[in-house]
Amino acid sequence: MAFKKRFTPRKKFCRFCADKKLPLDYKRADILRDFITERGKIIARRITGTCAKHQRKLTTQIKRSRQMALLFYTTVHATYVRKRTV
Ligand SMILES: [Zn+2]
Numbered sequence: 001m002a003f004k005k006r007f008t009p010r011k012k013f014c015r016f017c018a019d020k021k022l023p024l025d026y027k028r029a030d031i032l033r034d035f036i037t038e039r040g041k042i043i044a045r046r047i048t049g050t051c052a053k054h055q056r057k058l059t060t061q062i063k064r065s066r067q068m069a070l071l072f073y074t075t076v077h078a079t080y081v082r083k084r085t086v
Contacts, residue, residue: 012049016058024057026064036062 015034016024023031035043035050035058042062045055 014049014051014054016054017051024054024061026061026068029065032058032062032065040066 016022026032035048037043042059045052048055050058
């Protein structure tokens with residue numbers, strides 16, 4: 001059987017519990033971006049399936065990331081990639 005696409009409505013799981021190596025860090029905007037909408041809003045826990053513990057930490061890291069201007073605008077993405085590749 002083929003793997004189902006991520007974020008299947010029925011089976012939810014916390015990505016940070018499932019993968020202990022997945023960093024939950026404000027510097028990792030590439031990961032945090034999966035948990036916010038295009039407009040920069042944090043996606044509700046009941047949608048992403050993130051557990052309470054990790055959602056709390058996620059919120060903190062997203063807010064910090066916004067302050068560091070890593071996440072807030074979509075155009076920032078290009079800057080972020082450039083920084084990483086230098
Ligand atoms: Zn978790």
